[in-house]
Amino acid sequence: MFSGIIEEVGTVVKVTDSVDGRRLEVSAPEVTKDVGLGDSISINGTCLTVVEFAKDTFAVEAVWETLRRTTLNALAKGSRVNLERALKFSDRLGGHLVSGHVDAVATVVKIEKEGFSSVLSFVLDPSLAPFFVEKGSVAINGVSLTVVDFPQDDKEHFIFRVALIPHTLTVTTFGDLTEGSQVNIETDIVARYVARWMAPSLGLAAEQLIGAPRKP
Numbered sequence: 001m002f003s004g005i006i007e008e009v010g011t012v013v014k015v016t017d018s019v020d021g022r023r024l025e026v027s028a029p030e031v032t033k034d035v036g037l038g039d040s041i042s043i044n045g046t047c048l049t050v051v052e053f054a055k056d057t058f059a060v061e062a063v064w065e066t067l068r069r070t071t072l073n074a075l076a077k078g079s080r081v082n083l084e085r086a087l088k089f090s091d092r093l094g095g096h097l098v099s100g101h102v103d104a105v106a107t108v109v110k111i112e113k114e115g116f117s118s119v120l121s122f123v124l125d126p127s128l129a130p131f132f133v134e135k136g137s138v139a140i141n142g143v144s145l146t147v148v149d150f151p152q153d154d155k156e157h158f159i160f161r162v163a164l165i166p167h168t169l170t171v172t173t174f175g176d177l178t179e180g181s182q183v184n185i186e187t188d189i190v191a192r193y194v195a196r197w198m199a200p201s202l203g204l205a206a207e208q209l210i211g212a213p214r215k216p
Helices: 064-069 126-133 166-171 191-197
Strands: 006-016 020-025 042-043 046-054 057-063 081-085 103-113 119-122 137-140 142-153 158-166 184-186
Touching: 020 064, 042 057, 081 119, 119 126, 119 184, 126 142, 126 158, 126 184, 126 191, 158 166, 166 184, 184 191
Parallel strands: none
Antiparallel strands: 006 020, 006 081, 020 057, 042 046, 042 081, 046 057, 103 119, 103 184, 119 158, 137 142, 137 184, 142 158
């Protein structure tokens, strides 16, 4: 479990593809200070297991299911990634509960300046719209953010907006985003449970309210 508060921006130093999936080696001096084999680290919002580490670097492996459902398949040598180690019970929960299980990939459709903040608009599969409320939480590339609003919510498109302060742009990879960039989205886990509980009382099949079934 994670909080969505990024600890470090790491750099991918090696990508190795095989028939089994993809191995990523990441340079991250801060995160590797107390890393161990089997530890969970969130990379751009995706929970992955450390399979090897050395001074200032660690390696993880992503299976095909992970590559299909996230943006990890687009990473290359030199890519910058948001990193967060798994929470300890003694840690402060500065963001919200983030599982590191990505629901979908969204696309940046607009970036606007508003005072000292940047307002980013994302388009997402409409099946995930029930998990969004104004001023609710969403994890984008592993960063815990607050939903500003959704200027378009219909059967074909769902667009939501978040506002970023300069600090967030500095300590995450959000400063690298441009219109057309793709990001990992994890909806609020509490909203997902509520949706599943409410589906029967609304006369809906669970998959109608919690997103389309996964493709094989």
